[in-house]
Structure formats: structure tokens, C-alpha cells
Amino acid sequence: MSGSRPEIATRASHEAAGAAGEARLRRDARLRQLGAVVRLELRRLFRGREGKATLFFALAPVLLAVVGLFARHDPLPAARAERSFGFIFQNLVLQGTLYFGCLFTFGGLVRGEQIGKTLHHLLLAPVRREVLLLGKYLAALAATATLFGVGSAVTYVALLSDGGRPALAAHLGSGGAERLVAYVLVAALACAAYGALFLAFGQWVKNPAFPALAFWGWEHLNFLLPEGLKRLGLIHYLLSLTPVRVPESFLAILGDPLPVWVSVPVPLLFTAALLAFAAWKVRRTEVDYGIE
Amino acid sequence: MTGAELAWGAPSAAPRTPQPGDEAAPVSSSSYSAADLVLFEEVSKFYGEVLGVDRVTLAIPPGITGLVGPNGSGKTTLMNLATGLIRPTRGRVSVLGVPPDDPERLFSVCGYCTCFEAFPAGATGWSFLEGVLSLRGEGRSAARALAGKALERVGLVDAAGRKVAGYSKGMKQRLRLAAAIAPDPRVLLLDEPLNGLDPMARAEVLELFRSLAAEGKHVVVSSHILHEVDLLADRVVLVKSGYVVAEGESHGLREEVVERPMQVLVRCDRPGALASRLFAEGLATEVELHEDDRGLLARTRTPERFFLALNDVVLTDGLEIETVTPADDDVKAVYRYLIEGGEGA
Numbered sequence: 319m320s321g322s323r324p325e326i327a328t329r330a331s332h333e334a335a336g337a338a339g340e341a342r343l344r345r346d347a348r349l350r351q352l353g354a355v356v357r358l359e360l361r362r363l364f365r366g367r368e369g370k371a372t373l374f375f376a377l378a379p380v381l382l383a384v385v386g387l388f389a390r391h392d393p394l395p396a397a398r399a400e401r402s403f404g405f406i407f408q409n410l411v412l413q414g415t416l417y418f419g420c421l422f423t424f425g426g427l428v429r430g431e432q433i434g435k436t437l438h439h440l441l442l443a444p445v446r447r448e449v450l451l452l453g454k455y456l457a458a459l460a461a462t463a464t465l466f467g468v469g470s471a472v473t474y475v476a477l478l479s480d481g482g483r484p485a486l487a488a489h490l491g492s493g494g495a496e497r498l499v500a501y502v503l504v505a506a507l508a509c510a511a512y513g514a515l516f517l518a519f520g521q522w523v524k525n526p527a528f529p530a531l532a533f534w535g536w537e538h539l540n541f542l543l544p545e546g547l548k549r550l551g552l553i554h555y556l557l558s559l560t561p562v563r564v565p566e567s568f569l570a571i572l573g574d575p576l577p578v579w580v581s582v583p584v585p586l587l588f589t590a591a592l593l594a595f596a597a598w599k600v601r602r603t604e605v606d607y608g609i610e
Numbered sequence: 611m612t613g614a615e616l617a618w619g620a621p622s623a624a625p626r627t628p629q630p631g632d633e634a635a636p637v638s639s640s641s642y643s644a645a646d647l648v649l650f651e652e653v654s655k656f657y658g659e660v661l662g663v664d665r666v667t668l669a670i671p672p673g674i675t676g677l678v679g680p681n682g683s684g685k686t687t688l689m690n691l692a693t694g695l696i697r698p699t700r701g702r703v704s705v706l707g708v709p710p711d712d713p714e715r716l717f718s719v720c721g722y723c724t725c726f727e728a729f730p731a732g733a734t735g736w737s738f739l740e741g742v743l744s745l746r747g748e749g750r751s752a753a754r755a756l757a758g759k760a761l762e763r764v765g766l767v768d769a770a771g772r773k774v775a776g777y778s779k780g781m782k783q784r785l786r787l788a789a790a791i792a793p794d795p796r797v798l799l800l801d802e803p804l805n806g807l808d809p810m811a812r813a814e815v816l817e818l819f820r821s822l823a824a825e826g827k828h829v830v831v832s833s834h835i836l837h838e839v840d841l842l843a844d845r846v847v848l849v850k851s852g853y854v855v856a857e858g859e860s861h862g863l864r865e866e867v868v869e870r871p872m873q874v875l876v877r878c879d880r881p882g883a884l885a886s887r888l889f890a891e892g893l894a895t896e897v898e899l900h901e902d903d904r905g906l907l908a909r910t911r912t913p914e915r916f917f918l919a920l921n922d923v924v925l926t927d928g929l930e931i932e933t934v935t936p937a938d939d940d941v942k943a944v945y946r947y948l949i950e951g952g953e954g955a
Contacts, residue, residue: 365731
């Protein structure tokens with residue numbers, strides 16, 4: 319028997335409220351699961367060789383700066399120190415330690431668990447695979463962005479410490495702090511973009527090192543490319559954001575840096591597209607470890 | 611005949627012919643609906659060129675089901691298919707009506723104790739279980755309580771604080787089992803769960819399976835050792851070379867085996883005379899006389915007529931019979947026949 323109109327309207331509104339409540343509960347549960355995946359992944363990263371390798375890569379420029387600090391007889395002028403840090407950040411960090419640190423960390427997020435035959439522990443939990451992947455990515459991003467951000471900051475401070483604390487404080491007060499923050503943010507953006515790339519490589523091929531090396535070559539040649547082709551490399555967008563730009567070589571074709579409204583969204587869109595690809599792949603990932 | 615009823619395939623590795631109604635309503639004549647069953651509908655899985663399983667149609671109701679077959683026969687493939695660790699090349703799988711590509715719902719009702727031995731590096735029994743349970747969205751205290759209960763059920767509380775890397779094979783097996791049962795799922799898939807367990811632990815775990823089945827759960831136990839499953843299971847599914855060659859209740863398997871010779875052991879005073887009578891009436895396909903001339907082992911395709919004739923021989927010829935024993939009235943005989951190609955059957 320059908321009810322009266324007010325009764326039907328009340329029932330419909332109760333059902334809608336119930337559905338909304340259920341959706342909210344599910345969203346809350348997924349957020350708790352995401353948090354759990356991040357915690358587990360951070361624990362795994364810092365227990366495993368990935369974390370140790372990333373730590374080593376993050377510390378390398380710091381060590382270089384500290385050795386320089388003790389090796390120099392005369393204090394490094396602030397302008398030269400800025401330029402030196404720009405060179406180190408551009409060539410050693412972005413195109414070296416950060417790149418390979420991210421390869422170790424993100425490339426092994428799924429592939430490493432397959433090699434270690436532990437992926438099934440995650441896939442047998444009542445968690446959407448996309449949530450698992452996102453949690454792993456966020457954990458790796460938190461780890462690498464922190465390590466390379468802190469590493470870059472310490473390197474910057476070490477290079478500018480020649481003149482003592484008052485000189486450093488003065489330098490930081492006259493725009494140095496803003497530049498330092500910019501470098502840290504560029505490092506974080508680089509971790510996000512390269513991380514998504516290596517996560518996708520790890521999902522796509524058995525050994526992500528091969529495509530990563532090929533891409534590294536492409537990034538390294540970016541300075542030789544004309545303006546149009548430069549835009550096909552991530553490094554072009556990242557370098558456009560660095561406060562101090564140092565020519566890589568006398569052969570370098572220097573173009574105008576890209577505006578922030580281009581150089582920030584493009585790597586972020588690139589990251590989102592790669593994460594979508596990785597999520598699509600992880601939904602199709604099979605686990606048999608070659609048993610049968 | 612439907613998937614839930616007794617259904618025997620051909621004795622070769624050929625697949626069981628799909629029965630009428632399998633696709634639309636695999637268990638139409640039973641009291642179970644798809645929401646109560648673990649269902650495989652015409653499922654095939656190929657690893658490239660290699661066959662995993664082919665055209666498997668199964669409906670597994672609550673209770674203990676043994677999945678038996680030699681190594682590499684496809685048992686693990688079936689369990690991995692049910693849990694979405696691998697995807698079928700063809701066909702459909704569902705667990706209580708939930709497809710494997712919906713892990714949120716699937717693993718709310720299903721726990722899987724795999725045969726994969728690796729654990730996360732540096733984990734202790736506690737941290738591993740708590741980690742696995744935290745992925746369900748449980749709070750820390752709830753996860754710890756569930757973990758504690760599961761560890762207690764598998765008898766691993768004392769060792770739970772130690773690193774898993776130092777565990778014996780049996781302890782790792784129990785930890786995997788604890789992870790599967792901890793969230794109290796309605797369906798438990800257990801891949802070779804008795805591997806590595808000592809006799810005492812084995813008995814405890816078997817008792818645990820019985821108690822879980824008594825709670826109305828589906829407990830699917832795979833093993834390549836028939837004896838283990840024969841003692842435990844309500845029904846048995848025999849798998850060979852990727853095909854389900856037979857499935858059914860573990861009791862009364864013999865009655866369902868048509869066109870297969872049954873072995874009967876007869877101890878009597880004149881086995882030679884009995885053998886002649888059996889051959890004369892076409893009741894035996896093969897007879898082996900015992901060396902002590904006090905008995906024979908006969909193989910018959912018509913057991914009912916065989917036993918009637920035996921009564922007749924006693925009454926008319928005065929044969930003195932000491933014992934009559936069906937020599938293979940257990941799952942093992944069928945297993946031997948189907949899996950090992952009939953040697954000895």
C-alpha cells in the first residue's frame with residue numbers, strides 16, 4: 319500500500335540522509351585507512367634499504383657543503399655562496415641525488431613489495447587498491463620531500479655560514495630566507511613529479527631503472543634543447559622556479575624562465591596523470607610471485 | 611545435476627561438462643543462493659601459454675570444503691582467483707555475491723591464509739597483525755584486541771613479541787592463519803594451512819577449523835595430502851592439471867562414481883571357486899587371489915549385483931566367508947583413481 323505524499327517525502331528524505339551518512343562513514347573509513355597505509359609505508363621505508371639509500375642521497379650535498387666549509391681558508395662571499403648553492407641544487411640535487419633517491423623510493427613502492435613477496439598482505443585488506451597506492455605515494459613523498467628539503471636547507475645554511483652567525487642571519491633577513499623556502503618547495507615539487515614518474519615506471523616495467531635512466535639522459539640534455547623541446551622535460555619547469563639560475567654549460571641555450579603559473583601547474587598535472595595511470599595499473603596488478 | 615550436488619567428472623583430466631542451469635542458477639536445487647556461496651562460473655586462467663585452471667564451475671556452500679590435488683594442479687590459482695590476487699582469463703568468480711575486484715566488500719567477508727611465506731621486514735607477530743588490522747580502518751586499541759584474540763586462537767601469544775624473521779615455519783603458518791581469522795570473516799580460504807605444523811599444532815588447528823565451520827562459516831582448505839582433508843572436510847573438490855575432476859560430499863563418494871571399478875576384499879575358504887563364479891557371471895573385471903589362498907581382491911563395475919551374487923554363492927555353494935570389505939570405500943581410492951591415473955584402483 320502506498321503512503322500519503324508527506325509520508326513518501328519524509329521517507330525519501332530519510333533515505334537520502336541515510337545514504338549521505340553512509341557515504342560520510344565510508345569516506346571517514348577510507349581516510350583512516352589512508353592514514354594506516356601511510357604509517358605502515360613510512361615504517362617499511364625507513365626499515366628497508368630504500369630509506370637508507372634515500373638518506374644517503376639526501377646527505378650527499380650536505381656533506382659536500384660541510385667539507386667545503388672546513389676546507390676553505392677564506393670565507394665565501396654571500397653572492398658566490400648563493401651561486402654555488404644554485405649550482406649544487408641545480409646539478410647535484412635536482413639532476414642527481416634527488417632524482418636517484420626518488421627512483422629508489424618510489425620505484426620500489428609496488429615493485430619492491432612484489433620482489434619481496436609481501437604485496438599480498440596489502441592487497442588482502444579491505445582497502446581499495448587506489449587508496450593503497452595513494453597512501454604509499456604520500457608516505458614516500460613525505461619521506462623524500464622531508465629528507466631532500468631538509469638536506470637542501472642544511473646545505474644552503476652550511477654554504478652561507480662562512481661569515482658566522484650574524485652574517486648568516488643578515489643574509490637570511492635580506493631575502494635569503496625566501497630563497498631558501500623556494501628551494502625547499504622546488505625540491506618537494508620535484509619529489510612529487512619524479513616520484514609519480516618512478517611509481518608509474520615501477521608499475522609499467524619490471525625494472526624501473528631502465529626507463530628512469532633514459533629519462534635522466536633526456537633531462538640532462540634539456541639545456542641543449544631549443545625552447546619548444548625544453549618544455550618536454552620536467553627539469554625545465556623546476557629550474558624556472560629556482561631563485562638563482564646557473565647556466566649548465568657555455569653550450570646551453572638559455573631561454574626565459576617560465577612564469578610560476580605555468581611551471582607549478584604543469585608538473586602537478588604531470589604528477590596527477592601519472593598517478594592516475596599507476597592507479598589504473600594497480601587495479602590490474604596480479605600477484606602470483608611465479609608460484610604456479 | 612547442479613554445482614552444489616555431487617558431480618564427478620571424467621576420470622581423465624577432461625573438464626567437467628557444464629550442467630544445465632550452471633550459469634544462470636548454479637545451485638538452483640539447493641537451499642543456497644549466490645549470496646551464500648563461493649562461486650566459480652566457467653572460470654579459466656592462463657599464465658601466458660601455461661594453463662592455471664580451465665572451465666572450472668564450482669559452488670562452495672558453508673562448512674569445510676577440501677580442495678585436493680597434487681602440487682601445481684591449480685588449487686592456489688583457484689584461491690587467488692577468489693580473492694582477486696589474479697584475474698580470470700574467462701568466467702566469473704564471486705564470494706558470497708561479492709566480485710573479487712571490490713576489495714572493500716570482499717575482505718569484509720573473506721579471509722585468506724596464503725601459502726606465501728614472506729612477511730614485512732623487521733615485523734613482530736604483534737606489529738604485523740596490528741598493521742594488517744589497522745588497514746581495515748580499526749583504531750589502535752580495537753586492532754590490538756582483535757590481534758590478541760586471533761593470536762590466542764592459534765596459540766601464538768607467547769611468541770608474538772618476537773620478530774617474525776626468527777619464527778619457525780609452523781609459527782609463520784600460524785601467524786598467517788591468525789591474520790586470516792582475526793577479522794572474523796564469513797569465508798576462510800586456507801592454502802595448505804597445515805604445512806609445517808607439528809602433530810600437536812596440527813590437531814589444534816584442525817579443531818579450530820571444525821569450530822569455525824560449526825559457526826556457519828565457509829572454510830575452504832587446500833592440500834595435496836588427501837588424508838588431511840579426508841579427515842576434516844564435509845566435501846571434497848579434486849583438482850588435477852587445472853581441471854576439477856570431481857567434487858562432492860566426502861561420504862558416499864563411491865556411490866557417485868559410475869563406470870569406475872570398485873575394489874572388494876573377500877576373505878573366504880575357496881577364493882578360486884568364487885573367482886570363477888564372478889567371472890562366469892560377468893561381475894568382476896579383475897580378480898587377484900591372495901597368496902595364502904584364503905581370500906581375493908575383486909574389481910567390479912556393478913557392486914550391487916556383485917554383493918547379491920556373493921550372498922547367492924554363500925547360500926547355494928556353501929562358501930564360508932570370513933570378511934567382506936570394500937577396499938576403497940573412501941576418498942583416497944577415488945583420489946588415486948582420478949589423480950594418479952587409476953593405479954591400484
